[in-house]
Structure formats: structure tokens, C-alpha cells
Amino acid sequence: MNAKVLVTGGLGYIGAHACVALAEAGRSVVVVDNLANSSSAVLDRIAELAGGPPAFVHGDIRDIGLLARTMRDHAVDSVIHFAGSKAVGESVGLPLSYYDNNVGGSMALLAAMAATGVRRLIFSSSATVYAQSGRMPLAETATLGASSPYGRSKLFVEHMLADLCASDPAWSVACLRYFNPVGAHPSARIGESPRGVPNNLMPYIAQVAVGQRERLSVFGDDYETVDGTGVRDYVHVLDVAEGHVKALDYLQRVNGCATINLGTGHGVSVLQMLREYERASGRLIPFQVVARRPGDIDRCWAEVSLAHGLLGWQARRSLAQMCEDSWRWQRDNPLGYR
Numbered sequence: 626m627n628a629k630v631l632v633t634g635g636l637g638y639i640g641a642h643a644c645v646a647l648a649e650a651g652r653s654v655v656v657v658d659n660l661a662n663s664s665s666a667v668l669d670r671i672a673e674l675a676g677g678p679p680a681f682v683h684g685d686i687r688d689i690g691l692l693a694r695t696m697r698d699h700a701v702d703s704v705i706h707f708a709g710s711k712a713v714g715e716s717v718g719l720p721l722s723y724y725d726n727n728v729g730g731s732m733a734l735l736a737a738m739a740a741t742g743v744r745r746l747i748f749s750s751s752a753t754v755y756a757q758s759g760r761m762p763l764a765e766t767a768t769l770g771a772s773s774p775y776g777r778s779k780l781f782v783e784h785m786l787a788d789l790c791a792s793d794p795a796w797s798v799a800c801l802r803y804f805n806p807v808g809a810h811p812s813a814r815i816g817e818s819p820r821g822v823p824n825n826l827m828p829y830i831a832q833v834a835v836g837q838r839e840r841l842s843v844f845g846d847d848y849e850t851v852d853g854t855g856v857r858d859y860v861h862v863l864d865v866a867e868g869h870v871k872a873l874d875y876l877q878r879v880n881g882c883a884t885i886n887l888g889t890g891h892g893v894s895v896l897q898m899l900r901e902y903e904r905a906s907g908r909l910i911p912f913q914v915v916a917r918r919p920g921d922i923d924r925c926w927a928e929v930s931l932a933h934g935l936l937g938w939q940a941r942r943s944l945a946q947m948c949e950d951s952w953r954w955q956r957d958n959p960l961g962y963r
Contacts, residue, residue, distance in 0.1 A: 629653040630873065631701045631743075633686050633734065634708030635679065636663035638817045639749065639806055639865060641671055643705060645815070646866040648675035652873070655680040655699045657692065658708065662820065664962035670814045686730035692737035703745040703876070705869055706734060709778070712824045713753065716775035727778035728785075735789065744793075745876050746786070747869055750800045752858075752886070754780040757922050761892075764928035765802070765884050772920055783884065790882035797876040804858035804888035804927050806865045808947040809954035816954030817862075818961025827859070827947070830899060831955040834906045841910060843895050845917035850924055856892035858926035861942035861950070871936040888927030889940040898944070905948035906956075 630647055634640045635656030640663075644654050648671075656668075656679045665683075672678035680699060684691040686708040695701070709727040710716065716723040731748070738746065755763050756770030771777040783800050790796045807827040809816030823829040832838045846853040868887045875883070893901075903910050932938045 628702035629655045629680070629699045631696060631699070631704045632656050632679070633704065633706045634658055634663070636660065636665070636667040637707055639803075639862060640707040641667050641815045642810060642862045642866040643707070643869045644671050644679055645674045645810065646863070646870050648679070650870045652870075655682065655695060655701065657682045657684050657686065657695060659683065659685045662711075664818070666962045667815060673814055674810065674812060687726070687733045689733045689737050689740075692734060693740050696737060696741040696743055701741070701743055703747075703873060704734065704738060704743060705747045705749070705873070706731065707749045709749070711775065713773045713775045714824060716773050716778070720774035723774045723778050727775070728781050731782045731785065735785075744795050745797045745873075746799075747872050747876070748782060748786060748798065748800045750783055750802045750884075751776065751779045752802050752804045752888070752925065752927065754783065754802065757920075759923075761924060762890060762926050762928035763886070765886055765931055787882050794880055796882070797880045798882040799872040799876055800882070800884045801868060801872060802884065802886050803865060804860055804886070804925070806862045807859045808861040808863065808942070808950040810863065811950050811953065813953045813957040816951070816958065816961075818958070818963070826857075826895060826898060827902070827951055830902045830910060831951050833910050834902060834908045834952065835955050835959050837959065839911065841899065841912040843912050843914045844921060846914045848923035850894055852894050852896045854895035855921060856894045856924035856926070858888040858891065859893050859898065859944065859947060860888050860940050861947050864940040864942055868932065868936065868938045871938040875936050883935060885932050885935060886927040886929055887932060887938075887940075888929055890927055890929040892924055892926040893944055898948075901944050902948045902952065905945065906952040
């Protein structure tokens with residue numbers, strides 16, 4: 626049996642795109658997902674794009690026995706860990722749930738890996754682990770200081786993985802800190818399908834463009850930026866997915882724990898994003914300026930030279946492609962996978 630890559634949360638937004646990228650790179654995939662924030666319909670969509678469905682196990686990341694059985698049954702030799710709760714605002718109201726799922730789930734996964742001799746892991750981390758700072762770009766050596774339970778859960782796992790690698794040199798770990806993944810597969814077969822009100826800018830704009838929401842709320846227009854609105858580093862989800870393939874190749878050559886940003890290395894303002902989405906969709910997107918949100922900063926983007934140096938990776942797709950692919954997905958799937 627060919628060794629497989631176990632992808633936790635592989636039916637989620639980034640996970641589904643990663644499954645396709647892995648298949649295109651000739652990797653065999655087995656997915657574990659509890660469908661809490663995804664849909665079984667994604668399996669068929671992945672199959673269309675990848676030439677066949679990945680092996681699928683319906684289960685929870687906190688189930689050590691299930692994870693260990695899956696690794697043994699499918700001869701898993703590497704893990705990409707996407708599974709987890711991911712809404713910053715929600716985490717403030719449900720901190721214990723976030724620590725249970727994100728930290729507890731990661732501990733269960735590592736226990737299952739240790740029990741089965743699997744020592745190669747890519748962890749889905751986040752730029753939210755960085756402390757608020759006016760100094761840009763943010764390099765991997767920048768001060769850490771997450772400001773939400775979600776961000777702290779990611780940072781706790783990063784520290785745990787660093788300690789694990791220091792204790793046992795057999796482990797090969799990459800913590801990939803995403804900035805703002807957006808867009809969709811150009812086929813419009815897989816994309817972002819948030820449940821309820823979107824927490825992020827592009828899916829909200831997409832729902833306004835397709836007529837599901839009346840207007841976009843722009844949180845503040847008095848920041849020290851090009852047009853007064855917040856600036857962030859948006860990166861195409863396919864570039865992010867391909868970064869995982871590159872990271873997996875890297876981990877097959879080296880041991881230890883590496884922490885690497887995935888972003889474009891430049892920022893885009895809210896209004897710049899809105900205008901580009903209007904161009905891509907051919908639709909006017911109404912908006913209103915409202916008060917700033919507590920904790921928001923004026924600008925944030927990544928230093929990306931380490932990803933290029935270690936992985937041979939860099940973001941290739943433009944803001945126009947991000948918006949065009951997002952709009953094609955939203956237009957063809959106005960209710961997502963539902």
C-alpha cells in the first residue's frame with residue numbers, strides 16, 4: 626500500500642484545496658473530518674478535480690483511537706493538520722471550546738502520531754499569533770502575542786510542537802502561519818462556504834455582490850493607510866495549498882521544527898479589495914463606514930523571504946485572480962455547498 630498523507634479537516638475551505646493540490650502532486654490522501662464546519666458534498670467536488678475521491682473517515686480530531694487506527698489502516702507517513710475552530714470573534718465568547726478543540730485536538734493527534742511512529746507534521750497556524758505592531762512586514766522573528774483565544778490556541782500548539790522537536794530529533798514539523806487566504810478553485814467546484822454571517826472580508830463582499838446581504842460594513846476609514854481603511858495581506862487559497870505541498874517536500878529532507886509565513890508580502894486595503902471585486906463581478910457593492918472594531922490595527926502584511934528560501938515557494942496569483950475566482954465560485958454556488 627502506498628503511504629498516504631492524513632489531512633485533518635480536509636473537507637474545509639483550505640483543506641479541500643490542499644487535497645486537490647496534493648493529488649495533483651501525486652500524493653495519496655486520507656481525510657479525517659467531523660463535518661462540523663464542512664460538508665460531505667466536498668468529497669464529490671474533490672473527486673471531480675483530483676481524478677478520484679480521497680479516502681474519508683468521519684471522526685473527531687480528539688479521538689486518539691480513531692486517529693491511530695486510521696494511520697495504521699492507511700499506512701500514513703505524514704499529517705497535515707487543518708482541523709480546528711477558526712473564528713476570532715466566536716473564540717472570545719467560547720474560549721474553553723476553542724482550547725478543547727484546537728489545543729486538545731492537537732494533543733490527541735500528536736499522541737496518535739507518537740503511537741504509530743508517524744513523525745512528519747504540517748500545522749495550520751495563523752498570523753494572529755503575532756503581537757500588534759506598527760512595524761511591517763512581519764517576519765517570523767517578530768514579537769508574538771496573540772490577542773484572542775483563537776490566536777492563543779494556535780500559539781500554544783506552536784510552542785508545544787517546538788518543545789516536542791527539541792525533545793525528539795526524529796520529528797519533522799512545519800508551522801505555516803497564514804495571513805488571509807481568499808479566492809477559490811478556478812473551476813468553481815470548491816470554495817469558501819461560511820455558515821452564518823461571514824467573519825472575513827472577501828466572503829462578505831461576495832455575499833453582497835450576489836445579493837444575499839444588503840451592504841458591506843467598513844470598520845473605520847481613518848487609519849493611517851492609503852485610503853483610511855485597514856490594510857491586510859491577502860493570498861490566494863491555491864497558493865496556500867501549494868505551499869503545503871512544498872512544505873511536505875521540505876520535511877522529507879530535514880528534521881526539526883520550522884515556522885514559516887505564507888502571504889504575498891504586500892497589503893491591500895478594504896476599499897481596494899472592494900473596487901477590485903466590483904471589477905471582477907461587474908456589480909456595484911454598497912458599503913457603509915461604521916466605527917472601528919476594538920483591537921483592529923491599521924496595516925499588516927507578511928515578510929515572505931523565508932518561504933522562498935526554505936520551500937522554494939512564493940504566491941503567484943494576483944488580487945484580480947483572487948476576486949475573479951471568488952466571484953465565479955459565489956455566482957455558481959450562491960448558497961455554497963448547501
